[in-house]
Amino acid sequence: MISVLSREWLLSDTPASRAQAAWVRRYRGWLQFRANGLAMVGLVTVVIMIVASVAAPLLAIQDPSAQDLAGRLAPPSAAHWFGTDELGRDIFSRILYGGRVTLGMVVAVVLLVAPIGLAVGSIAGYLGGLPDRVLMRVTDVFLAFPRLVLALAFVAALKPGITSAIIAIALTAWPPYARMARADTLTVRASDFIAAIRLMGASSGRIILRHIVPLCMSSVIVRVTLDMSGIILTAAALGFLGMGAQPPMPEWGTMIASSRAFILDQWWVPTIPGVAIFVASLAFNLLGDGLRDVLDPRQR
Amino acid sequence: MLVEIRNLRIQFPTATGLSDAVRNVSLILGQEKLGIVGESGSGKSLTARSILRLLPPNAVVTADKLEFDGISVMRADEVALRRIRGARAGLILQDPKFSLNPVMTAGAQIAEAWRVHRGGSRKLAMLAAIDLLTQVQIRDPHHVARAYPHELSGGMGQRVMIAMMLAPDPELLIADEPTSALDATVQAEILRLIEDLVSRRGMGLILISHDLPLVSHFCDRVAVMYAGRVVEELAAAELTHAQHPYTRGLLECLPTLSHQKRRLSVIRRDPSWLQP
Amino acid sequence: MKTLANSFASVPLTLFGLTLVTFLIGRVMPIDPVIAIAGDHATPDVIAAVREQLGLDKPLFVQFWIYLVHLVHGDLGRSVMTSHPVTADIAHYFPATLELATTAIIIAVVVGVPLGVFAAAHQGSRFDHMVRVVSLAGQSVPIFVLGLLCLLVFYVKLGWAPGTGQLDVAYEGLVPRVTGMLVVDALIADDWASFWDALAHLAQPALVLAYFSMAYITRMTRAFMIESLSGEYIITARAKGLSPTRILWRHAFGNIAVRLVTVLALAYAGLLEGAVITETVFSWPGLGLYLTVSLLNADMNAVLGATLVVGLVYLFLNLFADVLYRLLDPRVA
Numbered sequence: 037m038i039s040v041l042s043r044e045w046l047l048s049d050t051p052a053s054r055a056q057a058a059w060v061r062r063y064r065g066w067l068q069f070r071a072n073g074l075a076m077v078g079l080v081t082v083v084i085m086i087v088a089s090v091a092a093p094l095l096a097i098q099d100p101s102a103q104d105l106a107g108r109l110a111p112p113s114a115a116h117w118f119g120t121d122e123l124g125r126d127i128f129s130r131i132l133y134g135g136r137v138t139l140g141m142v143v144a145v146v147l148l149v150a151p152i153g154l155a156v157g158s159i160a161g162y163l164g165g166l167p168d169r170v171l172m173r174v175t176d177v178f179l180a181f182p183r184l185v186l187a188l189a190f191v192a193a194l195k196p197g198i199t200s201a202i203i204a205i206a207l208t209a210w211p212p213y214a215r216m217a218r219a220d221t222l223t224v225r226a227s228d229f230i231a232a233i234r235l236m237g238a239s240s241g242r243i244i245l246r247h248i249v250p251l252c253m254s255s256v257i258v259r260v261t262l263d264m265s266g267i268i269l270t271a272a273a274l275g276f277l278g279m280g281a282q283p284p285m286p287e288w289g290t291m292i293a294s295s296r297a298f299i300l301d302q303w304w305v306p307t308i309p310g311v312a313i314f315v316a317s318l319a320f321n322l323l324g325d326g327l328r329d330v331l332d333p334r335q336r
Numbered sequence: 337m338l339v340e341i342r343n344l345r346i347q348f349p350t351a352t353g354l355s356d357a358v359r360n361v362s363l364i365l366g367q368e369k370l371g372i373v374g375e376s377g378s379g380k381s382l383t384a385r386s387i388l389r390l391l392p393p394n395a396v397v398t399a400d401k402l403e404f405d406g407i408s409v410m411r412a413d414e415v416a417l418r419r420i421r422g423a424r425a426g427l428i429l430q431d432p433k434f435s436l437n438p439v440m441t442a443g444a445q446i447a448e449a450w451r452v453h454r455g456g457s458r459k460l461a462m463l464a465a466i467d468l469l470t471q472v473q474i475r476d477p478h479h480v481a482r483a484y485p486h487e488l489s490g491g492m493g494q495r496v497m498i499a500m501m502l503a504p505d506p507e508l509l510i511a512d513e514p515t516s517a518l519d520a521t522v523q524a525e526i527l528r529l530i531e532d533l534v535s536r537r538g539m540g541l542i543l544i545s546h547d548l549p550l551v552s553h554f555c556d557r558v559a560v561m562y563a564g565r566v567v568e569e570l571a572a573a574e575l576t577h578a579q580h581p582y583t584r585g586l587l588e589c590l591p592t593l594s595h596q597k598r599r600l601s602v603i604r605r606d607p608s609w610l611q612p
Numbered sequence: 613m614k615t616l617a618n619s620f621a622s623v624p625l626t627l628f629g630l631t632l633v634t635f636l637i638g639r640v641m642p643i644d645p646v647i648a649i650a651g652d653h654a655t656p657d658v659i660a661a662v663r664e665q666l667g668l669d670k671p672l673f674v675q676f677w678i679y680l681v682h683l684v685h686g687d688l689g690r691s692v693m694t695s696h697p698v699t700a701d702i703a704h705y706f707p708a709t710l711e712l713a714t715t716a717i718i719i720a721v722v723v724g725v726p727l728g729v730f731a732a733a734h735q736g737s738r739f740d741h742m743v744r745v746v747s748l749a750g751q752s753v754p755i756f757v758l759g760l761l762c763l764l765v766f767y768v769k770l771g772w773a774p775g776t777g778q779l780d781v782a783y784e785g786l787v788p789r790v791t792g793m794l795v796v797d798a799l800i801a802d803d804w805a806s807f808w809d810a811l812a813h814l815a816q817p818a819l820v821l822a823y824f825s826m827a828y829i830t831r832m833t834r835a836f837m838i839e840s841l842s843g844e845y846i847i848t849a850r851a852k853g854l855s856p857t858r859i860l861w862r863h864a865f866g867n868i869a870v871r872l873v874t875v876l877a878l879a880y881a882g883l884l885e886g887a888v889i890t891e892t893v894f895s896w897p898g899l900g901l902y903l904t905v906s907l908l909n910a911d912m913n914a915v916l917g918a919t920l921v922v923g924l925v926y927l928f929l930n931l932f933a934d935v936l937y938r939l940l941d942p943r944v945a
Contacts, residue, residue: 176622177629180927181919182885185903186633189919192907193637269754273889276756277904292757299764310757318752325748390850414856422853434844439867439942449852484942500852 065330075326081319089135096129100286109302118308122295123284127305130286131312137287138316141202141271142264148206150260153213154252158244160214161221172218175211183208184270191279198287201280205270209263216259220252254331262324265317272313288313338508338540339365339387342401346382346564349394357395358382358564365508369534369541371551371572373586374561380544383561384510387542388421405507423453425508426501428530431517432493436485442496443469443481446503453504468499472529491522495529502533508540516545527554548575548586560586563610582609623931630927634920635679638912639672688920689913693906698917701902706921707792708778709891709898713883715814716821721876724826728833733860735838743830750827755886759820759893766816773816774809776895783809817894824886825879832875836868843867870940877933881926 039045045056046063069075088095098116104124112119118127160171178186183205190204191197224230225248233243274280275289283294288309295305346358358379363370372380385391386402389409402409404420412420421427429435437445446468447461454464462481469477472495485493494514501509511530515523527543531554534541545551551558552572560568560583568580578584585603654662670678682688688698724747731743766773774780778794783806790797795814798807840846841864849859888900895901899918906914 173622173625173629176626177633180626180630180930181633181923182881182926184885184888185919185922188888188903188907189634189637189915192910192912192915265752269752272754273756276754276889277892278908289754289756292760296760299760300768303764306760307757310754310760313754313757314749314752317754318749321748321752388851390847418853418855420853421851427848427851429844429848431844435848437845437849437863437867439870440863448854452852452854452858486943497848500848504853 069326069330072326072329074322075329078319078322078324078326081315082323085135085316085319086139088132089139092129092132092136096126096132098126098129100125100129100133101284102126109298109305111302112304119302119304121291121305122298127291127308130291131288131309134286134288134291134309134312135316137198137281137285138268138271138313141198141205141281142267144202145206145209145267145271146260146264148202149210149263150213150256152206153210154217154249154256156210157214157217157219158221158248158252161218162225162240162244162248168218171214175214178208179211179215181208183266184273187270187274188277188279191274196279196282198281198285201271201274205267205274209267212263213256213259216255217249217252220255221248224248224251258324258328258331261320261327265320265324268313268317268320337364337366337403338405339363339542340401340403341383341387342399344383344386344399344402345397346379346386346391347396347398348392349396354396356564358386361561361564361566363559363566363569365540365542367538367540368557369531369543369555371543371545371555371558372561373545373548373551373558375546377563378561379564380561381512384512384542384544385427387508387510388425388427389417390421390427422449422501422506423504424506425510426504426506428494428497428501428509428511428514430513432485432488432490432497433517435497436493438485440484441481442483442485442488446481446496446500449500449503464503465499468503469496471502471533472496472499490518491526494518494526498526498530498533502537505537506539508542509534510542510544512544513546514543515550516547523550530554549590565610567609580609581606620931623927626927627924630920630923631680631683632676634916634923635676637919638916639675683920688917691906691914691917692911693909693914698913701914702899702917702921704792705897705899705902708794708896709884709887709900711793711795711814712817712821712890712896712898713880713887715818716825716883716886717876717880719818719822720825720829720879723822724829725833725872727826728830729837729860729865731830731834732837732841732864733856735841743834747827747830747834750823751831753824755820755824755889756893758823759817759890762816762820763893774812776893778810778813778897779806780809780813817890817896820893821883821886821890825883828882829875829879833868833872836871837864840864840867870937873940874933874937877929877936881929884922884926 040056041059046060048056048060051057051060069079102125104120106124107120108122108124110116110120110124116126116128118131121127121130156171156175160168160175186208187201187204190207191200194200194203221244230243230247233247271280271287272289272292275287275291276293278290278293281287281290283290291309292306295302299306341361341363344358344361345356347354347356349355361379361383363383372384374380382391382395386397386399387404387409389397389412391397397410399410404425407416407420409417409420436442440448443462443465446465447458450456450464450468451458451461454461456464466477466481469480474480474492474495480488480492480496485496488496497514509530514530515526518526527550530541530543533539541555543551543555548558552575555572558570558572558575559566560578560580562582568578568583570578575583575587578587582603582605585601588601589603591597591600686699688702690696691698691701694701727743727747731740734740762773763776767775787794787798787801787803787806787810790800794810795807798804798810843864845867846859846864849863854863884900887898888903890896891898891900892904899922903915903918903922906918
């Protein structure tokens with residue numbers, strides 16, 4: 037008897053149960069993912085970022101909002117690992133707390149966007165006819181705007197700030213998910229097993245929720261991870277344009293905007309947050325690429 | 337000898353090392369028609385394609401001899417191989433829907449094959465293409481020449497393929513399951529066409545198929561492959577006197593109208609067939 | 613052809629949706645526009661008068677109707693900031709964005725497409741990995757950071773490129789405005805000094821935008837080419853004895869050219885987004901800068917007008933891409 041969850045069990049060619057087959061698939065996927073060097077770099081970086089953000093209060097030696105006008109714009113040193121900004125605040129701590137802001141915004145957006153997009157797309161795809169046309173028309177309208185521009189307009193109307201930024205980005209980010217979910221639903225809708233469940237008397241709601249949505253999940257997961265990099269960039273852009281998180285909040289884009297003028301002599305002040313944005317975005321891109329190779333190779 | 341293969345071995349890298357796809361295969365071919373028969377995965381396509389070195393890039397090929405008209409294909413560089421491919425040997429694939437370029441007209445593809453090896457102006461090449469289309473018994477060659485592959489039926493597409501491969505007037509034609517994607521009625525027509533053209537031009541033919549009676553009908557000799565090895569080689573006329581149990585098994589599982597059988601026989605696979 | 617008509621038919625509906633969305637955004641504002649115009653200490657009579665003047669006392673759908681009527685007449689309201697009609701402002705600033713975006717896409721295509729083709733042809737090689745990393749970086753880097761760094765390195769430290777803006781102060785106003793695109797106008801006016809200066813100023817923002825766009829174009833080209841190169845017709849082409857160059861370009865690339873054109877149209881649309889940020893960093897007087905400055909001044913007419921125009925351009929570029937695809941692909945025609 038091979039023990040459960042041992043390596044042999046996970047690599048078995050002849051799974052004995054549905055659960056085992058699912059685990060075999062997951063383990064194979066994990067092995068394939070692990071073989072992809074760049075994807076692993078992405079995963080490790082993302083994990084580090086999440087840990088650093090959550091543990092920011094422990095890791096940040098200084099108070100991110102403590103000003104020290106006498107020691108402003110200081111270069112990196114033992115006291116301030118990344119130097120100080122234009123108001124004398126420790127950049128390292130601000131980067132850590134800024135990570136919280138950025139990741140928090142991204143998670144908030146995703147939590148809003150994925151369910152809405154999935155719901156709209158799967159309902160439209162499954163019901164077809166008029167609901168489909170109406171929902172798709174609405175999706176098309178939102179897709180007709182470039183994301184940043186529409187987000188800017190929304191934020192301007194609502195009032196610049198983090199909450200508005202989150203809502204604005206979410207409002208512009210959901211259409212592709214609806215489209216994807218609808219495409220996946222259409223592929224599945226005509227299959228025999230859906231017909232079988234319908235014959236057994238399941239309601240549309242139950243079919244959509246329990247049977248169709250799980251099948252859309254893998255493309256959604258891939259898309260979410262890849263999208264995160266774009267959301268990070270959009271959030272930073274909003275911050276940079278003064279429309280997102282407002283100072284003194286340590287959002288990376290906002291930090292760059294307020295220190296932009298000092299790029300000539302104290303280049304590290306605007307550059308380090310820029311590098312942080314780049315690393316975060318790149319990490320999610322690498323992770324998303326790796327996930328896509330494993331979960332949804334056709335999508336490339 | 338047109339083609340001489342001795343001890344061909346083709347391997348592919350897998351998670352657990354190199355795996356044999358073709359082992360110890362030896363064949364010779366003169367100006368005759370050789371049929372290679374086997375089931376999926378028997379290695380027949382790989383063997384034939386290795387003559388033109390058209391294998392996937394991760395394939396590992398070794399052989400004592402792999403020669404085309406005395407030229408060692410193993411040691412030849414890309415330039416030398418390009419002189420053989422097309423000009424001296426052609427390859428017909430299974431499904432014209434995929435093996436023809438979807439965004440070039442049929443005529444353009446045939447004309448390209450002509451021009452690359454025979455030179456001449458575009459106009460001349462197109463005229464030659466029309467002529468070739470007539471030779472493959474297409475009734476409206478001008479229309480077909482202007483058509484795109486997705487507008488052609490399977491049978492017409494294969495005729496275009498044949499015309500394209502015969503354009504440079506090669507000495508050898510390799511047909512890799514040329515009729516497997518076609519309707520039964522069209523299959524015989526296409527094979528008769530191939531047989532006719534090959535005989536008239538004095539070419540050699542390697543016909544690959546999983547269909548034993550078809551191959552025996554159109555070829556002089558037959559090689560039977562199983563699990564990457566040639567298990568038997570004999571003249572087509574002698575097929576009924578085959579010795580190897582796999583060949584016998586293939587023959588016996590064919591339903592026939594003359595001998596009534598209550599149950600179709602099933603091949604019992606003997607692991608000893610896998611031994612070299 | 614039937615589906616082509618469908619594409620066109622969906623445009624009016626989407627347009628309608630576009631205008632509705634911009635209208636609603638405008639009405640969501642927490643700031644009361646009446647107070648903004650009349651002032652905090654206005655008397656109730658004045659407030660009522662201003663409200664009536666702005667048409668805000670009417671029901672919402674009447675307001676929307678008035679808005680639509682104005683739109684059709686090309687009236688987007690008046691900009692509080694410049695006190696010009698918004699339409700005039702947009703007409704004034706749009707050509708500069710056009711100049712920037714067009715230059716960027718040309719660079720992106722000329723560099724990006726061959727990179728993608730060769731990366732796919734040598735899949736797995738060091739060159740391929742390099743191309744992948746470079747384009748991945750391009751998709752991950754925030755444009756404003758890249759822009760600022762370029763200014764720092766090439767303008768301040770190395771002195772190779774000029775500073776922000778479209779022209780040096782010295783050349784300001786010398787070239788008569790014809791198209792609004794300085795480089796073109798300078799050529800028309802035969803003013804070579806201005807031409808070179810305008811070109812020098814165009815270089816940095818265009819290159820920054822181009823890198824951003826190139827990342828996307830290279831990735832898509834590479835992905836399409838890998839798919840194309842795995843087709844059976846490539847084996848046929850090799851069997852015909854064709855040269856590798858011919859196989860790569862005539863056969864593999866020829867098969868993806870149509871899809872690539874649609875990608876390019878979409879990339880061009882994406883440049884509009886990138887232009888907003890790039891123009892802000894380089895003080896380039898285009899629509900993007902107009903939008904961001906209006907935002908900072910809470911000039912809603914200008915913001916909504918610019919958003920609507922950008923949305924329109926985006927919509928038509930998408931439609932154009934769709935049409936092109938159907939016209940060019942022999943399989944769909």
